[in-house]
Amino acid sequence: MKEFIKKISGVRWVSSLLFLIALFVITGIVNPTFFSYSNIIACFNNSCVFMLLAIGISFTIMTGEIDVSIGAVMGLTAAISGVIAQQNGSWLPMLGWAVLVGAVTGLVNGIGVAVLKVPSLIFTLGTCGVVRGIVYIYTGGRTIENFSGSFTRFGNSTVGNTGIGVFFLMMIVIVAVLAVLLNTRRGKYFLAVGDNIGGAVLVGIPATRVKFFAYILSGIFAGISGIVFASKYGQITIIAGNGYEMSAVAACVLGGISLSGGLGNVIGAAIGGVIMSSISRLLVFLGFSSDYDNTITGVMLIAIVVIDALTQQRAIENARRERLLARAAVSGQ
Amino acid sequence: MHSDGKQKLLVVKGTTKAFGQNRVLKGVDIAVDRGEVLALIGGNGAGKSTLMKIIMGIYQPDGGQIFIDGKEVQMTNPAVALAEGVYMVPQEPMLFPNMNVLENITMGFKESTLSLRNRLVKIMSEIGWKMDLSRKASTLSIAEQTLVEILRGLLRNSKILILDEPTSALTFDEVEAFFKVVRDLKSRGIGIIYITHRLAEVFDIATHVAIMRDGQITLEGPVANFTREMLVQGLLPPDATHEAELKENTTKIDYTHLKPIFELQNLSGYGFQDISLKVYPGEILGIAGVVGAGRTELVSTIFGRDKVLSGKVILDGKDITGKKTRDILEAGIDYVPEDRHLHGLFKISSVAANTTSALLKDSVMGKLLLNKRQENRITDKYISDFRIKTMDREELAGSLSGGNQQKVVISRALSTKPKLVIMDEPTRGIDAAARGDVYSIIHHLREDGVAVLLVSSDMEEIMELCDRTVTVFQGHINGEFSGNEINQDNLTAASFGLVNNE
Incomplete structure (x- = not known):
């Protein structure tokens, strides 16, 4: 049992899950009306967009890079899905476009970062601008709304009487599949590249290809999140997805994925996504205006990144000092 | 074949x-x-x-x-x-x-x-x-x-x-x-x-x-x-001339009337224990030993980069134990680090900016705006004194050869007119000609009455330059040698922990 506790507490996403539960409990203590099944399940049901974005970007973060173009990609595929939904189109073309837009953006990012070795923040900031521009051109600046009923109804439908959203159920399946895949030896390439790229190359891991693949995955997940966004909210403004990349990064960090790469798990990203999307709801129950949303998220993000950096530095420094002390002590006697 | x-x-x-x-x-x-x-x-x-x-x-x-x-x-x-x-x-x-x-x-x-x-x-x-x-x-x-x-x-x-x-x-x-x-x-x-x-x-x-x-x-x-x-x-390069005669020309130090400028009293820190030594003005004290013996940890702790666990560091009669690096620089110790890329050189700045960067706080360099003429004068002096091979003083320091980069780092250390200069492996990775130049720079320092603490794994370098030498083995000083005792046999034996004098 002790072994089990030790092992489980070493898994980073477990602390994220505990953090999420703590948030729920605190909110419930301050405002007992929060403690209802429908409130809590709604937190999960509404998290699908952030979960998809966070899972996607977690691949690039694991490899030690970043992708800030995902918000724009989401905005574009949401607009495309919206237009298809207006014409009462089916899911298939939406999915096709989402994957295409995501993959192409990912490809461009991959060329820039993995092949041309441009710093990833700068390069993806550039693609972000380009894609955001395409959204304006594509929509002509108009808000896209009045979708066919079935489209929005599906986005908010639940499984039987359980209250569990269809999208959320799909998310659980996706996360489970990815978690298993990432635990295979090839799946671990992402973490290996982020942990020590030089070492990865030396043991024969195709580091460039891995980064490329991470960007394509990041793009595709962002693309798919656009469909979910359109279906859930039924209205796409031209700024849809603006700033979502920051929330996705925050979700990853909250989920225990190290921004310096090499550490983390998609389960953590998914839990982080739930935390990020729940905060505005929790704030309402805590009696804050939703105007505080961004500020509080920002503070939380900074706090966690600082704690993470400090504990890591400390661990490294302590290990170094211990080694040095041991070395000097050998001949002390 | x-x-x-x-x-x-x-x-x-x-x-x-x-x-x-x-x-x-x-x-x-x-x-x-x-x-x-x-x-x-x-x-x-x-x-x-x-x-x-x-x-x-x-x-x-x-x-x-x-x-x-x-x-x-x-x-x-x-x-x-x-x-x-x-x-x-x-x-x-x-x-x-x-x-x-x-x-x-x-x-x-x-x-x-x-x-x-x-x-x-x-x-x-x-x-x-x-x-x-x-x-x-x-x-x-x-x-x-x-x-x-x-x-x-x-x-x-x-x-x-x-x-x-x-x-x-x-x-x-x-x-x-x-x-x-x-x-x-x-x-x-x-x-x-x-x-x-x-x-x-x-x-x-x-x-x-x-x-x-x-x-x-x-x-x-x-x-x-x-x-x-x-x-x-x-x-050795085919035309290598041994600079051993340099040592012959230098005078022996008469220690009887000298007071140490720098002293360590039972200093302990991370990687070394109970280190006591004295350095006199105009003396080059070698710290020999193998890599990993704790020498770099010792000198970087003296320079305020790591915590002192116990003991004292005394410079010119003043206790400077545990002071911050900035205060230690001010007090008159300068440090030429082992890895000039990591801790020494500003690679994408000019030779001039590198040479004078330690003086920026000083009013010599201008009270508010940078006195460019002063910067040029100081840089030119070091370029000619140390024979730094550079196109001009505005060349980027990162584009110089290793030996010349090292000379720039040493110039900077000397520009503050320190009482003690600590050099950690000053000639590692630089060619024979530049090494000769660095050696003559160190000799000049000695003649100017500056004390030098020389950390080196190169036994020949220690033999060539030092008046006295201590050896460090697993974080402890296990031998002290002067004059003729500084030879390959003694140093190697002590560096590997083989000493007879109990």
Whole structure:
């Protein structure tokens, strides 16, 4: 049992899950009306967009890079899905476009970062601008709304009487599949590249290809999140997805994925996504205006990144000092 | 030449490589057979690392061939080299710090984890190594990390192992244990290329030796054919004039009337214990020892970079124990660090900006705006005094050669007119001519009455320069020598912990 506790507490996403539960409990203590099944399940049901974005970007973060173009990609595929939904189109073309837009953006990012070795923040900031521009051109600046009923109804439908959203159920399946895949030896390439790229190359891991693949995955997940966004909210403004990349990064960090790469798990990203999307709801129950949303998220993000950096530095420094002390002590006697 | 060369395990023929105008390899031939350990020695910049990276497929050569078991192989990328049974253990072990030992070793294989694990356990029991496979790599010592790297190679059934200065960060005991491992590997018929800077290791462990200088092999053959002196000759440039006469010209210090300018009293910190020493004005005190003995930790602690655990640091009668680096600079100590790239040079600033950067707080450089004329005057003085080879003072410091970069870093240290200068391996990786210049700079300092604390692993450097020398072994001072006592035998014995004076 002790072994089990030790092992489980070493898994980073477990602390994220505990953090999420703590948030729920605190909110419930301050405002007992929060403690209802429908409130809590709604937190999960509404998290699908952030979960998809966070899972996607977690691949690039694991490899030690970043992708800030995902918000724009989401905005574009949401607009495309919206237009298809207006014409009462089916899911298939939406999915096709989402994957295409995501993959192409990912490809461009991959060329820039993995092949041309441009710093990833700068390069993806550039693609972000380009894609955001395409959204304006594509929509002509108009808000896209009045979708066919079935489209929005599906986005908010639940499984039987359980209250569990269809999208959320799909998310659980996706996360489970990815978690298993990432635990295979090839799946671990992402973490290996982020942990020590030089070492990865030396043991024969195709580091460039891995980064490329991470960007394509990041793009595709962002693309798919656009469909979910359109279906859930039924209205796409031209700024849809603006700033979502920051929330996705925050979700990853909250989920225990190290921004310096090499550490983390998609389960953590998914839990982080739930935390990020729940905060505005929790704030309402805590009696804050939703105007505080961004500020509080920002503070939380900074706090966690600082704690993470400090504990890591400390661990490294302590290990170094211990080694040095041991070395000097050998001949002390 | 190698008429039977085609049958050998690894043959490298006529390899050339240039980076831009810089011809790093000028037609290199080496060969290793099963059960052989080829010691490859040579100074920094001789081209050893480039050659190894070509063998590993990380760089592509401009010309030349590589044969493995007589078959020509195009090493287009590391995966090809790995498949051909070549594995390189880099100088800095390249582990994944966030993964455990097992994951680190099995990363990059296509086999199932279970069968890999079984094979690994078998290999480890065969050679008698014990290691907890579930430990995180970030908790391993450097020696353990090197073992993990070797296990990676063995698990790939590598026939050829390249070990790049594997002992440079190991303690004395670890080196002994490591040599046992190399002997094991040798007896298993593995061919090893062993890169080292330590001549003693060549006779301990190698069967063959090759010396590389300036992109060429200058000497090669079975170790038994050579003496230590012959190897040293092979390393020296053909026109090397020994600067030993410098030492003859310098005067002996009369200690009777001198008061120490700098003193350590029972100083302990991370990596060293109970260090006491005195340095007098105009004296060069050597701190000898092997890498990892705690010397760099000692001097960087004196300079305020790490915590003092106990004891005292006294400069010119004032207690400066545990002060911040800025205050220690102010008090009159300057430090020329071991790694000039990491801790010394501002690479993308000009030579002038580098030289005067330690003076920026000083009003010499202008009260509010930077006094450019003053900057130029100071820089020109050092450029001519130290013979810094630069196009002009505005050239970027990063584009100078290693020796000239080092002179810039020393200039900066001296521009503040310190009472004590600490130099950590001041001539590592710089060529013979620049080394001579650095030596004469140090002699000038001595004549100006500046005290110098010289940390060096190069025994000849210590012998050449120092008035007195202490040796550090595993964090303790275990010997002090002056005058004629400073010789290779005494220093080597003490550095490796063999001292008779109790």
